[in-house]
Amino acid sequence: MNIKTKPNTTLWLCLLLLCAYHPCTFAYTDEAFYTSRVTIQSLLKKQDLAQQKTADEKIAFFSEQLIDTPYGKGTGEGDWQPRSWIYRAGASHPDANPVYRTDMFDCQSFVQTILALLNAHSIDEFDKQYLRIAYGAAQQYNGEIVSIYNRNHFIETDFNPVNEQYRLISSAHTTLKKNTKYLSVLITKNAWFHARNLFSSSVNFPDKKITIAYIPKAAFVKAQPNGDYIANQAMLDRIPTPAIVEMISDPRATPFVNKTMKAATGSELAVSHMGLLYRKTFSQGEVIYQKISCDSAMPAGKVTCDVTPMRCHHKTCTELMLAHATQAYPMDYIWKKIDKTHYACIPSATQNATTRYHTCNRVVTMPLFAYLTDYQYHSYWYMDYPVFLGVHIEKVKVSVPSSAGRTFSRGGALLNKSEMLCEALGVTEPRP
DSSP, X not given: OOOOOOHHHHHHHHHHHTTTTOOOOOOOOHXXXXXXXXXXXXXXXXXXXXXXXXXXXXXXXXXXXXTTOBBOOOOSOTTOOTXXXXXXXXXXXXXXXXXXXXXXXXXXXXXXXXXXHHTOSSHHHHHHHHHHHHBOTTSSGGGOSSOTTTBOOOIIIIIHHHHHHTTSEEESTTSOGGGOEEEXXXXXXXXXXXXXXXXXXXXXXXXXXXXXXXXXXXXXEEEOTTSOEEEOHHHHHHSOSSEEEEEEEOTTSOTTTSOOHHHHHSSOOXXXXXXXXXXXXXXXXXXXXXXXEEEEETTTTEEEEEEEEEEOOSSEEEEEEEEEEOOOSOTTEEEEEOSSSOEEEEEGGGSOTTSOOEESSBEEEEEHHHHHTOEETTEEHHHHOTTEEEEEEEEEOOOOOSOTTSTTEETTEEOOHHHHHHHHHTOOOOOO
């Protein structure tokens, strides 16, 4: 198709490409961090009680527990002591947002949180796992674990290699060579820090050219004469799960008002978005996901978004599901429940200001094929825009820590919510 990009579509496309790298932040509060620690403990307790049998079931469980959490960028180093693997307060960092939080996610922080949950049974284990996953870019800069310079800002040179070294993930492309292509990018981390006024003369990151493998997007679909797409199920079936999927974009394209990725951010980037893949079986009539399709009515340019529950129409439907934090929808639109299975994505100004709603940009789950063939503003944006090249796959390894149940008991008795909060704050109270 020949697509003429409208002004609002161009803005929307740029937002999609900047998932992990847009330098906007939200104010850090102690309450957000400590509440998130209580939420993590609660999720770990629920997982222990639920006793999911497979790694796919574990990812589905945690993703569904966090579904509808708003999209947002607000992670940093908080007041975490830089040399401590478990949370200790009292430090000062350039980015005072918390190391992790559960009141909002961007695509990378969502993946990191799920990976840490998969490999922990206690809050201390979660702390250690999260730091192993989210840090290591500078090989513990100056002996410090928690540092903005040691954070895995770049998926290509930081996140993937660090977590492959820890054997939490491994490239799936050794078994997908037949369908794999390769893209070279030049990562200029010093310039990236300069663009954010964070460059320090005491830290030097040499420019690094890397090659990343990807499966071209066309391998997952079969184009139809009318311009639509159907799934290439054989290719989808070859993708291992659980896995991380990383959306690969052409770093030399110019989607940012005639600017390349490097001109817009300070460095070339290959990975523009990421999420988690797992397989799940649905029963006939069960809702698989809520499909949102937006369009702008001319000449006013008002955006309307239709929401359709997509159901399983067979006895069972086994889907390759994608869990991710998305910002693909209008920024000021809210997610409103109409009834048990029907929702609306509508402007927030049309609703009661005193009622708290989720945002349309949030944590969602959907089939990977549905994501690749998502239809917005009269186009299959991922398939039709040449800037999007395909996907990189990293297999996820799920370990089973030996300290199951340790977080949630003291002296053999379960902790209540108040006591869990004390544990999160590092405060202990004697039991009566």
